[in-house]
Amino acid sequence: MKQAENCKSVVIRFCGDSGDGMQLTGTLFSNLSAILGNEIATFPDYPAEIRAPQGTLGGVSGFQVHVGTGIHTPGDEADVLVAMNPAALKVNAKVLKPMSVLIFDTDSFGEKEMEKAGYTTDNPFTELGISETVQLVPIALTKLTRESLKDFGMDAKSVDRCKNMFALGVICWLFNRPLDKAIHFLGNKFAKKPALLEANTKVLTDGFNYSHNLHLNISTFHVSEADDLPHGRYTIIAGNKATAFGLVAAGIRSGRQLFLGSYPITPATDILQELAARKDLGVKAIQVEDEISGMCTAIGAAFGGDLAVSSTSGPGLALKSEALGLAVMAELPVVLIDVMRGGPSTGLPTKTEQTDLLQALYGRNGESPVVVIAASTSDDCFHYAYMASKIALENMTPVILLTDAYLGNGSALWKLPNINELPEIHPHIATEAQREGFKAITRDEETKVRYWAFPGMEGFMHRNGGLEKDYKTAAISTSGVNHAEMVKMRQQKVQQVANSLPELKVFGNQDADTLVVGWGSTYGHLLSAVNQLNAEGHPTAFAHFNYICPLPKNAKDVLMKYKKVVVCELNNGQFATYIRSQVPREYLQYNKIEGQPFSVGELVEHIKTL
């Protein structure tokens, strides 16, 4: 047996059929690593089909996790790949690093399976060009699992479904992970199914012991614990769950009932599901008949005085546009969460992209400004969902929060917040001072933020609506002069939100010639790339946008300071287009539209050439 390799971080990728339990295996290993003091970032990568034909390339489901210290991304390439069948290997071979470890199920590499995966020779490793560069660890996962459970009296199908636990046992041995913790997580997962718990525990333990007894002649890993994290209580949280929690916290802190109107859509559905489960905390989350109704029920609840939210993905945002315009016109606080996916149309429902930015900014009829913000990590979805709510309630404006499939489904370490330390939220509700002659347009003349009054409040009755109103009387008005004034007022109201936004920070080498600019979910990859560039002697600065409309007040100062500015984003240049209009100068672009996050390697390579 080789010496345990000490490393700062390691990337493990589990892959198999979409029914092989790869997401569960990956999640368990991630939790296990975090509990032992590692930082983690995960990247579930799964097909749109729930159960694609077995053994085919289209049905391969993957789960990648990066564990260790200084983790900002799920990693470009894998140190360890677990492949449950030839199709999974074929799809994922390209992520294998030189000298990485490949664990595969020999029982699934028969002639039939090879043919299904489209191999043309009988040696998959030479065919994929990895036979010389990768440490092969062949294990009869299927047979060994069957052997392990032979006395359990389970049907063959259920037995085979446990083989992912054998693989996890092997991985636990490889990474010196104590089994008792893994069994503890299994206990939570199968709390209501004691027979399955027993079977999975047995297979997991047998997998671990098998590797131990065999003294596999491969690298084992000792991964460093995170050393620069603030002390506190931590958990692992997926972006969509963090988003839901941020909304719940904002509801509590603002004293407004939290209402969600939503319609199931990949990859945003988790937000609906999380909030539907929060009746205990008084959250009214309803699943309605369509996307339009999701937005409209939220607008109704906002008219009634709630923190009102709708959640969706790109196609849903398109359907909600008209109603969003109504919220602009009626000056109602609503939060719209768009968990972006590959488009246009149905596009790539399970893959990530940043292609809804221009739709969020401009995708409505008329001059229709809204606040647009974006989260940058799975865990900061909590913060930005909270801030989206705060901005909406304090400024009587719709706010669109952009996250994406990568953030929503991925997970990260999250330090549990103290709710009392979150920023205060002061909804802009009308008081006695506005009662006399209250109208739908009664507003703070300085900020242009109108006052919120809702049914049930005596003395504040008013009529609101989607028709243009007279600036002074709130009566329906078709006057051109008045319309121009109202258009400017709505723009000014959104613009003044910048007064309360944090400044844009610059990371990396502030004095570099080159500034890397990103927004939203690319933060981790861009930061890692910039760190690497600076470490390799290529001075690079980095500015990342979470607040997009309005921009932070110092955005211009930052952007004009650098000789070269390269905007990196997962689309064809939407932020670059936007920023050119806001802060005109020359911008370089680096774009990727492959339904996948950036890799740090490709960013580094490209930025070096600038």
Next chain:
Amino acid sequence: MFTNKDYKSDQAVRWCPGCGDHAILNSLQKAMAEIGVAPHQIAVISGIGCSSRLPYYMNTYGFHTIHGRGAAIATGLKTAHPEITVWQATGDGDCLAIGGNHFIHSVRRNIDINVLLFNNRIYGLTKGQYSPTSPKGFVSKSSPFGTVERPFNPAELLLGARGTFFARTLDVDLPTSQMCMKAAALHKGTSVVECLVNCMIYNNGAHSWIASKEDRADRTIVLEHGKPMIFGKDRNKGLVLDGWDLKVVTIGENGITEKDILVHDAKCQDPVLHYKLAMMQAPDMPIAMGVIRDVECECYDEAVANQMAEVQAKSKVKTFDDLLGTLEQWDM
């Protein structure tokens, strides 16, 4: 105590002179005074179209929204705040064409809102195109050779969506309108009052068959729960079942007495007879007016609130910290 004036806003009413909507507005304000809910506890929500201007004329909370979405916006408001009385004003286009999906789903959920469905069988605000309730062959600006499609009867949709309340009235018949509106307000669930209204400009005479008071007695039947289905100038006509069909008979002819006449049961869960009544057509049958269906059923907003109370009584999660406590966690 309130009078109809308490529900009148200071806005000038801008419907065309002679439009049936004026009469419905007056009936609504009078009915509201009798119902007695304070104006600030009421929200009137509408979509787009002539009838959807109604909220501007009400001295309540009002929201004039977007085309077809009134039902969805009303659903959000009522679910969030069941304590508010919610009325929805909508038209045949707003409700049955662009807003059809929201309409059937609000009816299916039985959310406790009161819907005034102004049916003039035409698109007025866009100046005269046919609507989903225009009769087949109807000539309009968008159907210069007559429509080739079959119209909806709103009651069909409502009953198909398992609706619990349906009433019908005519713009000029103020007593029936107020009666229907009061019954709608009392009913827990989605109450739909189809208001047959005339459009002077683009579909004048939409309901001319029953417009005059003299004709109305013979050509309509105003249904009342628990009362025999008798109608006519001389109160001598009635409805009986003939096999599966409704039939008009004359009391005193062929040995028919009042005892033979059907008694209206609006509270009957089985919708079959309500459907037959609502679908009666001229000239052979009288048009059914009044409260056709009014059955009890749990309403959505109440069910949502009840479920929340049940969960809260059982759950150990009372605060945000409790919620965090449910997560797998560790110190680092």
